[in-house]
Amino acid sequence: MKSMYERCCEVMPAVAGRSTTLGVTDSEGCYLYTEDGRKVLDFASGVAVNNLGNKNAKVVEAVKKQLDTMIHVGHNVVYYESYVELAEKLVELTGGDTKVYFSNSGAEANEGALKLAKYVTKRPGIISFVNSFHGRTIATTSITGSNSAYRRNYEPLLPSVYWAQYANCYRCPFHQKKDSCHMECLKQFDTIFEHLIEPESVAAIMVEPIQGEGGYITPPKEFLEGLRDICDKHGIMLIFDEVQTGVGRTGELYAWQTFGVKPDIFTTAKALGGGIPLSAVIAKKEIMDQWPAGVHGGTFGGNPLACAAALETLKIIEEENLLEHCKEMSVYFMERLHKLQKKYPQVIGDVRGTGLMIGIEIVKNDGEPDAELTAKIKAEALEKDVLLLTCGSSHNVVRFIAPLIVTEKEIDIAVDVIDEILEK
Ligand SMILES: Cc1ncc(COP(=O)(O)O)c(C=O)c1O
Missing domain, CATH: 3.40.640.10 (Type I PLP-dependent aspartate aminotransferase-like (Major domain))
Structure with a gap:
């Protein structure tokens, strides 16, 4: 059976292309569920749309x-x-x-x-x-x-x-x-x-x-x-x-x-x-x-x-005090990423963010942008069921658009996956 991605390619122009080939059949909170049975941590949030996570029951x-x-x-x-x-x-x-x-x-x-x-x-x-x-x-x-x-x-x-x-x-x-x-x-x-x-x-x-x-x-x-x-x-x-x-x-x-x-x-x-x-x-x-x-x-x-x-x-x-929660999770996320930067200073040039709009700039040894490694991190993270996006005019920033309902548990999953990838 053809995947949704394959079917799309037949009837839509390349301009409609997506940054992944995931076909999603359900979604809930911080996760997407795919046609091939995967549960994927969603740190794209539909590109900063699903700030309450996916399919919020009250909405x-x-x-x-x-x-x-x-x-x-x-x-x-x-x-x-x-x-x-x-x-x-x-x-x-x-x-x-x-x-x-x-x-x-x-x-x-x-x-x-x-x-x-x-x-x-x-x-x-x-x-x-x-x-x-x-x-x-x-x-x-x-x-x-x-x-x-x-x-x-x-x-x-x-x-x-x-x-x-x-x-x-x-x-x-x-x-x-x-x-x-x-x-x-x-x-x-x-x-x-x-x-x-x-x-x-x-x-x-x-x-x-x-x-x-x-x-x-x-x-x-x-x-x-x-x-x-x-x-x-x-x-x-x-x-x-x-x-x-x-x-x-x-x-x-x-x-x-x-x-x-x-x-x-x-x-x-x-x-x-x-x-x-x-x-x-x-x-x-x-x-x-x-x-x-x-x-x-x-x-x-x-x-x-x-x-x-x-x-x-x-x-x-x-009602759920999500602005405060966002600030708290931001501090935790940034701390974890700064630690990661200390471990890989030759790769993570900059850790930056405000609230849950957080990015890490991926660089080469000489500090120049490393778009290739950035794309690799994104692809390998997805293989490990963590959906991330990249940005930056030199295509070398991994961005984390976690929903505002994110907890330390999901932040740990994402940061640990990047750690594993960089260690390799
Ligand atoms: C800062 C900013 N402005 C405008 C837009 C365009 O919004 P839309 O895609 O809903 O037209 C985007 C989309 O990513 C954006 O990030």
Whole structure:
């Protein structure tokens, strides 16, 4: 009998390819169950979607209950309780001074955020960062700087996009050291404004508060604070792409709360809908109030099932104290990985993370990125029933996207497997 992977290859293009050949038949908590009878520890979490683990029973119940009343009625046409209640909840959880607009995917929310910034400022320019990832639509591809393959053959893209370097202290693009630098990552904006685009023409600085696809890079808090100051000084919208960092992943509901730097606009997707497609643009009330009816929209945003699942997801995060748990598990995970780094200092160049957004950078003896070994670690871990993903523009970061419900037991399994692989 053909596997799901083999059947997929016959009817889908390579662009639909996955990072494994696993065919999954069931899922629960931290585990996936496969068509060939394996139980696999899931540290991919559907790429940062299943923050409550797989198939959370309460989310399943909430969706079933919503199914009894409606599947889709159209947020452009009528109002319904789960939609309104979720927006109220998100406003409450993000300071009470925000408003919310729902859409379906991360890219779609980022498109919305860009359009909102342009609409309100009436300015053309967007500044994005090298190594960033914001999505696969034309506009979000235009502001994605993590891999030239994502842009190949799609040029020309959105105009008036300018590039800045991200604050990557492990591989500083300005060749500085963290403790002695002069925040060249902020000073670069003087050059950008002097030589490339005047600040009065910039609608937004679009940034991931922690770079995801670019290598799980947590910047120093001062970098995000500095961006906030630059935006305030020049009337530029600061947009945080919280598609991957959101919904508890960093130990607060949103990473801007972890850093204490509030953006003008931020986007949330992935884990928001508890596994059902849902995203949102969230912005300060006075900004959202300048976005009139009809200038942006979509058919499916805020689908009742997705909103019901999201409400339950947020409730569980609160009731089960998952933000605290995330922070505790983060400390344990990082400690175990730092010990592993001490054991294999020639291989693990950097251990980094915030909350349960954790990565290890795999290097060669000379400190250069080792993409080959990284791919090998991922493949061998999967042979040992641990599902991991990689990231980084040099493809040399093993990332651990454990669900927020993870326990020390699962963390030990994953770290022990990497230890075994490296020892060999
Ligand atoms: C930071 C970030 N932004 C945007 C996206 C795109 O989200 P989606 O795939 O839901 O369009 C992703 C997806 O990985 C992401 O990590």
